[in-house]
Amino acid sequence: MEQSMQTKRSFLIGGAAALATPTLLTAPSVLAAQDAPQRNASSFVTQEWQDHFSALGNGAILADIASRALHYWAADGTYRLYPSSVPMSEELTRRGYSQIVRKRVGPSWTPTASMRERDPDLPQSIEGGVPGNPLGTHAMYLDWPAYLIHGTHDTRKIGRQSSSGCIGLYNEHIAELFSVVEVGTQVRLL
Known part of the structure; x- marks a missing residue:
């Protein structure tokens, strides 16, 4: 039972990471394309x-x-x-x-x-x-x-x-x- 829970947990964490990866990789280009507001430091x-x-x-x-x-x-x-x-x-x-x-x-x-x-x-x-x-x-x-x-x-x-x-x-x-x-x-x- 414990090994089954770890497998499910690993599967869910791995799946969430895989789904988020394309978003994380494209986030800077999306912001640049949308002309995001400049922060004070910039x-x-x-x-x-x-x-x-x-x-x-x-x-x-x-x-x-x-x-x-x-x-x-x-x-x-x-x-x-x-x-x-x-x-x-x-x-x-x-x-x-x-x-x-x-x-x-x-x-x-x-x-x-x-x-x-x-x-x-x-x-x-x-x-x-x-x-x-x-x-x-x-x-x-x-x-x-x-x-x-x-x-x-x-x-x-x-x-x-x-x-x-x-x-x-x-x-x-x-x-x-x-x-x-x-x-x-x-x-x-x-």
Whole structure:
């Protein structure tokens, strides 16, 4: 009886595998033929700083909202690319040229009036260094009020439209960027 059950089980598993094989072998070509939607990682396209800035200066940051990527060029032309979170909606999105006006390790967070309007249950503020702080471990402030490039403890937000206007990075990426970006670095949100 036991050998009969093993034979039936082997037959069923082998049959299922045989039926699935043609589907698995043709899956990539089927997806390509249907022009499957691009995932965020595949939408990262290397940019050239010359297409966005007249001079490199002490460095440049391009936050590409459409591809959810942040591009950084150091003064020597070294290039880095980071996945990012972007604003939840077009009305929360600000585009144009700005610059880094200050940097802070362990930033505290205070929701803006519009954030509190959308969610009255938000706390008045959250001190820096607290795991629930939406600004993560580091923040770089733009010359536009309430717009930042910052880290996040909620890694699910990266690669998504999830912010109230800011550009978010993984904490390890913002720490790396923070260490090389100077106050005065030019920024473009595209």
